[in-house]
Amino acid sequence: MTAVIHCTALTKKFGDFTALDAVDLTVGPGTVLGYLGPNGAGKSTTIRMLLGLSTPTSGSVRVLGHDPARDPAVRARIGYSPGELRLDDRLTVAQTLESWSRLRPGVDTAFRAELVDRFAVRLDKPVKGLSTGNRRKIGLVGAFMARPELLVLDEPTNGLDPLMQEVFLDTAAEAAAAGATILLSSHVMSEVERIADQVVVIRAGRVVASGTTQEMRSGAPLRVRVVFDGSGPSASDVARLPGAAAVEQVAPQELRLRWTGPPNDLLRLLAAHDVHTLSLPEPDLEDAFFEHYRSPAPTASSPSVRPSASVH
Numbered sequence: 001m002t003a004v005i006h007c008t009a010l011t012k013k014f015g016d017f018t019a020l021d022a023v024d025l026t027v028g029p030g031t032v033l034g035y036l037g038p039n040g041a042g043k044s045t046t047i048r049m050l051l052g053l054s055t056p057t058s059g060s061v062r063v064l065g066h067d068p069a070r071d072p073a074v075r076a077r078i079g080y081s082p083g084e085l086r087l088d089d090r091l092t093v094a095q096t097l098e099s100w101s102r103l104r105p106g107v108d109t110a111f112r113a114e115l116v117d118r119f120a121v122r123l124d125k126p127v128k129g130l131s132t133g134n135r136r137k138i139g140l141v142g143a144f145m146a147r148p149e150l151l152v153l154d155e156p157t158n159g160l161d162p163l164m165q166e167v168f169l170d171t172a173a174e175a176a177a178a179g180a181t182i183l184l185s186s187h188v189m190s191e192v193e194r195i196a197d198q199v200v201v202i203r204a205g206r207v208v209a210s211g212t213t214q215e216m217r218s219g220a221p222l223r224v225r226v227v228f229d230g231s232g233p234s235a236s237d238v239a240r241l242p243g244a245a246a247v248e249q250v251a252p253q254e255l256r257l258r259w260t261g262p263p264n265d266l267l268r269l270l271a272a273h274d275v276h277t278l279s280l281p282e283p284d285l286e287d288a289f290f291e292h293y294r295s296p297a298p299t300a301s302s303p304s305v306r307p308s309a310s311v312h
């Protein structure tokens with residue numbers, strides 16, 4: 001099966017600065033990929049190369065089997081919602097959507113009208129002076145309206161109110177159900193968790209983790225809270241266990257800590273005491289994500305957790 005996105009050792013330098021460093025990324029058809037990373041991680045840099053808007057310093061990028069910089073026709077098969085949408089300020093919203101529709105084949109005008117309705121877009125407004133959220137909504141209608149094979153969405157909910165975020169998630173889920181491949185760059189874990197099958201986390205231009213949302217969650221530390229009847233183990237005893245981190249004695253009979261891995265050693269230690277309450281909630285993707293923020297930035301000698309990302 002041909003990958004929809006296939007990047008090999010993708011590298012982008014701006015002068016001496018390496019914004020993206022040998023990223024391998026393979027996204028199979030029909031996959032919804034959450035592409036996550038803190039500010040400046042390299043998400044938009046990757047996206048611009050996927051669209052042929054910028055060329056790699058080294059490495060290769062293939063989108064729908066083509067090199068997007070050499071074969072710009074492939075752009076017509078991609079629905080793109082940029083992080084910052086540039087619009088022609090002389091046009092109205094209706095004229096903007098009409099001009100985009102003329103540029104690309106396959107726009108279903110009935111579906112476009114439905115999207116305008118869903119996203120509560122005011123067609124008669126001049127684009128000049130539109131709010132960030134309203135600009136975002138136009139960009140999303142433009143991305144979805146031709147039912148493209150690949151949707152590349154750069155922080156699509158930035159500036160949207162909660163109702164519109166829901167509309168976006170429903171529309172993206174509908175496109176995915178119809179077989180579209182989606183690359184969703186985001187800071188918002190909850191939305192990624194709702195629709196992504198796979199997650200890739202980049203940081204300082206490198207892939208630091210990748211896997212299914214479930215795998216990401218299971219690799220995340222548990223936030224443990226334990227309250228004892230009587231005395232418990234000392235914080236230093238708990239901190240000596242290899243899975244423990246950030247152990248805090250928050251009250252004479254209460255400990256809080258983060259735990260990574262199977263909790264057997266911890267349970268054995270706790271069982272020697274009289275435990276009143278033990279709370280060990282299921283980690284969520286937010287925890288997994290912030291774990292990658294907290295760990296030291298990757299360097300050449302300490303590469304990523306799983307340095308390449310292959311998701312199908």
Ligand SMILES: Nc1ncnc2c1ncn2[C@@H]1O[C@H](COP(=O)(O)OP(=O)(O)OP(=O)(O)O)[C@@H](O)[C@H]1O
Binds near residue numbers: 037039040042083
């Ligand atoms: N044209 C450019 N010239 C110089 N540096 C650039 C250029 N474009 C991006 N960078 C730098 O490359 C790094 C990655 O930027 P990028 O916009 O890809 O990050 P991002 O993950 O999309 O971040 P954000 O979430 O803030 O949008 C940043 O340090 C940025 O300052």
